[in-house]
Amino acid sequence: MPRPIIATIDISALQHNLQVAKARAPNAKVWAVLKANAYGHGLERGLRGFAAADGLALVEPDYALRLRELGWEKPILLLEGFFDTADLDAVIAAQLETAVHCGEQIDLLEQILPSQPRSFKLNVHLKMNSGMNRLGFPPEAFRAAYTRLRALPEIGNITLMTHLANADDAQNPGLPLQEQMARFEKGVAGLPGERSTANSAVDLMHPELRSDWVRPGIMLYGATPGGQTAESFGLRPAMTLTSEIIGIQKIATGEAIGYGSRFVAQEPMVIGVVACGYADGYPRHAPTGTPVVVDGVRTGTVGRVSMDMFSVDLTHIPNVRVGSKVLLWGDGLSVDDVAHAAGTIGYELLCAVAPRVKMVEI
Known part of the structure; x- marks a missing residue:
């Protein structure tokens, strides 16, 4: 018999959350983001849940090829682009779209693309570093990169x-949202x-920010990047861990x-x-007091927390017994609530399911 811990994935919740994303950006096309094995939900499940998306986006070239094998014919975008010649060959063979964020990638395109058939076209997403300072060309170098690609x-x-670094915290003093958009x-x-x-x-x-494509990730899985609760946005949890x-x-x-012996009982x-x-x-x-639901309480x-188990307070829960059901997060307990108590974010918890x-x- 397997251990009783189970992650239940609700495909209808994935579909519902995609519709919420589309409704909030009615004039935009949608990349449904499936990186990190669909945020821990499973690539194949994400494929079924987001069948109505305009395209799928992720960072793993091998997962992108798997999506093609599974029958996805619409666009697929590699958000970090290709890493070497073999990746670029795969991008071309599978007709993927790719981010381009550095001169080295353009160098490789200039070497490889001229050998392709004259009818071949590769769609690229030229990335600007507008202040997050991870990937992308700085604003002052962006036009030159564009010109090289267009040639x-x-x-x-x-x-x-x-x-965008702080879309969930628009007035963040480190980089306000409007300042980053102005740079872009x-x-x-x-x-x-x-x-x-x-x-x-x-x-x-x-919704006031113009975008022809939106790239929803965490919201598709029923959690939020911050601010209001997922429920207040009409999102449904796609994973329930019990x-x-x-x-x-x-x-x-x-x-x-x-x-x-960090916790010492102050009463029976x-x-x-x-x-x-x-x-x-x-x-x-996760500290003492991280929320858990036992038999609905x-x-x-x-x-x-130990490797294979942790303890919960049952003192005031009537009729509890061995075999009582435990909700760790999902339908009835937001993963964001658990993450907040543990000093992390819902993304990490969903992606970390072993x-x-x-x-x-279901």
Whole structure:
């Protein structure tokens, strides 16, 4: 028998969340982002859930090829582009679209593309570093990069792309949203091409920003990048992680619980042991009090999270027993709430679910 921890993936929730993304940007086309194995939900499940998207976007070339093998015929975008000649060969063979964010990538395109058939066209997404300072050409170098690409007959559409650092925190003093957008607008001024600037935060919170393509990621899986709750945006959790109570201990005042004896009972307690630990993807750094739902009652963790299990407070939950159902996050407990308590973000929790956790779909 497998351990009782199960991740249930709701395909209808993926479909619903995609419709929310489309409705919030009615004049834009949608790249559904499937990187990191569809944020931990499974590539094939994401493919079915986002069948109505205009295209799929991810960073892993091998996963992109897998999407083609699974029958996806619409556009696929590599958000980090290609990494070497073999990747570029795969981009060409599978008719992928690719980000271009550095001169080295243009060098390789200039070497490889002239050998392609005259009818071949490669669509690229030229990325500007408008202030996030990860990937992309600085605004002052953007036009020259565009000119180099446009000089290649094998290049088709050039989409103008950037990534926003603080769309969920528009007044962030490190880089306000409007300042970053102003840098982008200055850098692309006069250049033809569609624009791709909107991530989940822009799609949910900044409809005033123009974007021909939106690139929703976390919102498609029923969580948010910050600000309001997912529920308030009409999003539904796509992953529900559940387990069971596998042991119960009655603890006297003064007794300690777990590794390091970090938690000491201040009164008699009933403690349940949950079949879930950091080897399943639950955050080891989650502190005492991280929310958990047992038999429909909200309670909290107690003590340190171990590799395969952690403890929860059952003191005030009636009729609890070995085998009682435990909701770790999902339908009935937002992954964002759990992440906030653990000092992280919902993205990390969803992506970190381990291969040993059984996944089922509904």
